[in-house]
Amino acid sequence: MKHQTAKKMVLYSVIGTMVAMVLMGATVIFPHPLVLVIAMSVGQGIALLSLALYLLAVALDLQSQGGSYIPYEEPAVAEEPAPAEPTPPEGGAPPAA
Numbered sequence: 001m002k003h004q005t006a007k008k009m010v011l012y013s014v015i016g017t018m019v020a021m022v023l024m025g026a027t028v029i030f031p032h033p034l035v036l037v038i039a040m041s042v043g044q045g046i047a048l049l050s051l052a053l054y055l056l057a058v059a060l061d062l063q064s065q066g067g068s069y070i071p072y073e074e075p076a077v078a079e080e081p082a083p084a085e086p087t088p089p090e091g092g093a094p095p096a097a
Helices: 004-029 033-068
Strands: none
C-alpha cells in the first residue's frame, strides 16, 4: 500500500470490526432483550461502516497501483536455422553426386 490514508482506513476497519464483535458477543453475557436489540443494531452499523472503510481502502490502493502493473511477457523463441548440409539418408547409403 502506498497511501498512508489506506493504511489508516484498514486499521480503523479492523478496530471497528473488533468493537462490533465485542458488542454482539456481549449479548451472550447479558441476555436481556433490550440489550440484545441495541447491541445487535449498533454492532451491525459499526460492522457495515468497517466494511465500507475496508472496501474504500482497497479501491484507493487499486487506483494508485493501476498504471504500474506490467504483465510478464515471455521472450520470443528463436526458430532453429536450417542445416547447412542435408543430412545423409538412413541406412548408410552414400549421397548421390
